[in-house]
Amino acid sequence: MAKKTTYWWNKWTGGAIVILLLVLTPVFTILVKLFDKPGEHWRHIASNLLPSYFANSFLLLLGVGFFTFLIGVSMAWLVSVYDFPGRKYFEWLLILPLAFPSYMMAYSYVGILEYTGPVQAFFRNNFDIHFKGAIVDIMNMPGAIFILSISLFPYVYVICRASFTRQSSAMQEAAFLLGSNRMRMFTKIALPMARPAVAGGIALVGMEVLNDYGTVKYFGVDTFTSGIFRAWFSFGDINTAIYLSAILTVIVLALIWLENFQRGSRNWNAGSGGSRPALRIRPKYKSTRRLYTALCLTVLLISFIFPLMQLFYWVSLTWQNVVDSEFGILIFRSFSLAIGSAVAIAVISIFLLYAIRLSPLKWTKHIARTASLGYAIPGAVIAVGVMIPMMGLDRTINWAVSDNMGMILSGTLFILVVAYIVRFMAVGYNAIDAGFQKTGATVNEVARSLGASPLRTLWKIDLPLIKNSIAGAVLLAFVDILKELPLTLILRPFNFHTLATKAFDMATNEMIAESANASLVVVLTGVIPIIVLNNMISRKK
């Protein structure tokens, strides 16, 4: 009689649980610390700064949420429903601002609007109008709202656009036949049906707003993340930093819960996705069509083209001083760190998803949610959350082996990679999950029924079929890691810079034009996957 094995437990399930626990550890650690005592600076921070942290974070969330909603939904609506010159290009061009990290956009705009910037130069040379200082001082709360809105609206745009195009054309036609005009159909049907998706997009924007450090620091806006940094670096008060992280985590979890609650049981894809794409309407008047083109063009100019041109301008001024062999090493380090972490994320995601595929127990569905938690938690919090157990681990090793070992784990690239994995797991996970869904479980079942072990099936059958998704996952994770700032600033080993931290460093030290070199590399690298993914998607059409 052959050996039997219990079916609901195997090495894949065990491994998945272990990984999950590791991913959850930073979050748990932080939350547990809520019950600990904060550091000595806490009282000072609590009475003087905490209120402004709350107020500013709240204002930012509200302002950015509102404007990204406005821009994202309107652009998505225009591009999905109407036909106007350039629409085909705007469809994917409007995603480009995602390649621009918010803080780099902040630097660019300060440059655009300042005395030596092109706008003032234009007014000076042609109209002999002089401004004192910058035309518009954007280094404040409204400025931060502006910058974050134009760099983050693509999240809402993409999700909304997907929802609109998925809404059955039959439904829209039915609405027309029943006599509703365009505006009414938009407000009464299309928008409400897209509501879960839009809310999800705004929630995503909210996470990014709370995560941002570079922009708010540069503009002098005090938020939780900047508070964490101040406590950690300026006061040297780790416990207070941890306590602030804990509060921020609670806010984020509340946001997640709120988004889930309002979504209810609806999923993100409301609409039965008719066999035809939605009607495309060609506005009757040429002027209307031109208006739509102008609107999209304006958004594109402000959110991507102007800042990009500013970068190019600065690079043209400074590249000879900045781009040297050291710069080359910087690029190499940054890229290899990002690629290595991205590949690790892909491998772990494959493992998790395969474990779910092999033993589809009820709770394995929650693996998806848990693994993706890191994406919602701000980078600074993850950094703190990863640091604590690592230091504990180091202390244990010191105690166990010898006191002179010092810190072998903390302050190394290892901890940085671990933190990246925790933070960006969701990116790889979702992309590869989509790939697995597309190939379906049947092929895997067939292979196993033919006698192939789970590992052989994964290697010979599942992986070759999801090649594209894996590549997409690595690409997306790579770009996200390259852009990442707060987490990297906290955890990077001494003297180790990425392109992101270098740009931040230079801008903070009044070398803003020089910082554009590093920024440009990051932005251009970010543009590539958008073009590649767009090609992949449009080829499928």
Place this chain on the structure above:
Amino acid sequence: MTMAIIELNNISKQYRNADTYAVDGVSFSLEKGEILALVGESGSGKTTLLRLIAGLEHPNSGTIELGGEIIVSGRKSLPTNKRKTGMVFQDYALFPHLTIFENVAFGLKGLNKRETEKRVHETIKLTGLKEDVKKYPHQLSGGQQQRVALARALAPRPELLLMDEPFSNLDTILRDQVREEVRQIIKAMGITAILVTHDTKDAFSTADKIAVMLKGKLLQLDTPDNLYNNPSSSYVAELFGKSNNVVATVAPGGFKTPFGFVSGRKDCPFSANRGKVNLFFRAEETDFCNAEEPHLCGMVEQCMYLGDHMQLKVCCNRCNKCANDCKGELMEETQSILLKTSVQTWKPGDIVRFKLKNFKVKETDSE
């Protein structure tokens, strides 16, 4: 004497968060070389049962023995890749990135290159596939893909072949031909097979034995002949053809029905004191006759033209519209029956005279 190849004992499966059992206490056994068809409507549990045998699902309780080996016992179960079963899925699930040869060879283990080639070509020849084995699945038609799927499952020479709705993706013209071919291939290899289908014609033409499932329970497992002629319940009867159930009163020498008097059979199990019974007969177990012979009569309510025959819905409640010679028993509810005829000229309102060639007697509350 042939040994039972597969034996199921009280297999039950309940999915979490479900109130009902997907498979409820199913037991049966198959001998080597037999073909069994699992028939039932959607949700009857037939596919779940197949997957339980394959090892893609695991039961809550019960045992399964395959080739004398216990492969499932309670919560312990042999993983699917260790069971000697081959499975053909409804959508074939051919590996799109492998050639036909590589697909068929996938399950072969422990053979060297030459032996593998020999086995692959042998099996492909058996299924009648004449395509170049270096082609890819997307270059084949549906029927050819099915042959590849079959060859792939058969190449490792499994002890049991499992097929999930193997013919449902084929158009009607192809279906008859493929049904016959598949049965021949299975018999030629002497392999035991279980196939799941919702189409009773598939079951009748391909299988040696048929098992009817409803709501997870096995209702009846029998030869096609017995199932048709001796269904254990009206559900089983309905599955295999239009049948009629007439409520009748027991009377001396026979039964009184709203259509007339039916002479009794000697082997009627009920005594005259019984009261009401069900007379069960198939639509084709009747003969039309004229007014001179002892007959039953009714009125045509509906005519349905079905190509090679016509189906008549005949009603009777001894109403005045009927013929004067009607001797039907008056009953509370109108009853109607279905009759088959090759004559195309019937119209609603016509009077029908017929007699029963054959019928069975059942208790009124038998399901």
